[in-house]
């Protein structure tokens with residue numbers, strides 16, 4: 001074998017044989033100018049952010065310490081679901097909701113794309129760990145990337161660097177996560193601020209537990225510890241090992257009686273997880289603390305309860321709509337600095353702004369596209385999927401349990417979506433299987449978090465449609481089996497919420513944000529057996545009197561509209577659910593058909 005002399009390949013700071021062999025193989029394929037082992041230090045952050053400022057990728061903010069504005073290429077602003085693949089050996093294992101290609105065929109295509117793709121650039125080796133490195137089985141990964149933006153963002157979003165590499169020892173298993181922007185530089189060619197490629201592939205090899213990403217620098221496509229590892233690959237591990245990897249926030253709720261409850265909630269992308277996780281209750285005596293805003297790994301403890309852990313280290317949150325009125329704790333988190341803001345607007349005095357941050361927009365801004373912007377401009381100043389990337393440890397209401405590798409015992413799971421009609425503000429499942437049915441039939445309007453049309457209602461099962469790394473029918477079965485295998489009295493209770501129902505004039509029926517604490521209160525009172533509910537065809541819905549709306553200024557009619565279960569609307573859902581379930585053929589657990597029959601008979 002001929003070995004090419006690429007600086008940085010020699011004298012690697014590890015003797016991990018499998019890692020060394022893989023780095024060498026990928027460096028020889030992609031031909032970077034050098035290989036750099038990421039150590040995760042402040043000095044390295046300083047060096048990389050300075051390089052990004054010099055390259056015109058970052059603008060250092062005057063008004064926030066150690067923070068940066070970044071504008072992506074306008075074509076590279078969101079997850080690309082149509083370019084995301086699950087390359088299982090058997091096509092049936094990818095199922096009807098994923099794109100599939102034969103792994104050998106995909107590797108052949110991507111090997112040609114990767115060949116020489118890092119010319120003129122640096123290959124960074126980022127050792128990372130999802131969840132605490134003190135865990136019994138630390139969940140290691142190593143990302144190779146030619147993007148400084150990715151290195152800097154990964155340092156915020158995951159535990160990375162020398163300590164992780166050290167903990168990997170000489171032979172600990174890790175998920176190899178290969179990433180390239182797909183934009184090699186010829187000698188003398190000047191770089192652009194946001195290199196990327198028109199050809200994009202976000203690929204998962206579930207049997208190999210490996211990730212190959214090409215062509216995009218955007219968060220969910222490029223920060224491979226997040227969606228690719230912690231959801232798509234981890235969901236496969238979870239299926240095989242009897243746990244759950246979910247697109248869920250985790251919060252701690254303390255009642256006025258000082259009782260504590262842990263709640264997990266799955267809402268699709270850009271449907272309110274970050275906001276609920278950091279909620280400031282409007283009702284007296286209640287307290288919320290944050291554990292996670294996007295991903296929950298859940299395993300059963302010896303006591304038979306389901307424990308949830310947030311594998312991430314940062315927040316990659318939707319910027320627009322985040323303001324002092326709606327999410328003050330997110331504002332306090334980013335105000336401490338150490339953050340990267342992508343595709344938001346820049347103020348004239350060196351700060352960032354986006355729609356919804358303040359009531360009054362500044363008189364002049366530089367838009368995310370780098371154009372002059374005034375309140376009279378036709379387009380928003382910030383991309384609807386612009387994001388803040390900020391350390392979770394800066395969150396002023398971070399729960400101390402965040403660092404506990406054991407996780408926290410979950411009492412309630414909420415499913416939710418963005419629906420203008422049909423879905424009531426809150427309902428409670430009759431039992432676990434009914435809750436699984438709620439998850440499996442969850443529907444939501446599409447958002448700007450993924451490329452494609454916005455506002456189209458689609459099924460987004462468990463808010464995991466783009467993230468289930470295997471056959472979704474098998475995934476539903478895994479949820480059903482999970483319920484069967486454990487003591488039903490200790491399982492979390494399941495609820496379905498919708499903050500986004502509209503009135504006839506198109507306005508939100510429910511004020512949302514901090515007022516969602518009223519729904520959390522009802523959930524807790526259901527757990528404690530004190531809140532009344534009406535049994536409806538879709539589950540237990542609060543009686544108007546059992547939901548605390550004191551001081552809200554809503555009329556009784558408005559509250560009833562928010563809670564209403566309309567038979568005609570639900571009858572219209574039935575054929576959609578039937579069509580959805582038929583996609584899965586034999587893979588759909590029969591209990592899901594049973595639940596649909598129950599719904600139908602209760603509706604008639």
Ligand SMILES: Nc1nc2c(ncn2[C@@H]2O[C@H](COP(=O)(O)OP(=O)(O)OP(=O)(O)O)[C@@H](O)[C@H]2O)c(=O)[nH]1
Pocket residue numbers: 267268269270271272273274275276293294316317318319320321322326449499500508511512513516
């Ligand atoms: N009307 C209304 N809007 C909300 C509410 N909660 C969140 N939003 C808005 O919904 C958008 C997305 O909210 P996030 O909390 O960032 O969504 P997320 O689920 O964390 O999204 P991802 O990071 O994409 O997974 C933001 O613009 C919020 O302002 C609510 O209760 N009511």
Ligand SMILES: O=C([O-])CC(=O)C(=O)O
Pocket residue numbers: 079218219220221226227268269270294316449450
């Ligand atoms: O993946 C991303 O880039 C952001 C995110 O949380 C989502 O889309 O659900």
Ligand SMILES: [Mn+2]
Pocket residue numbers: 247268269270294
């Ligand atoms: Mn998400």
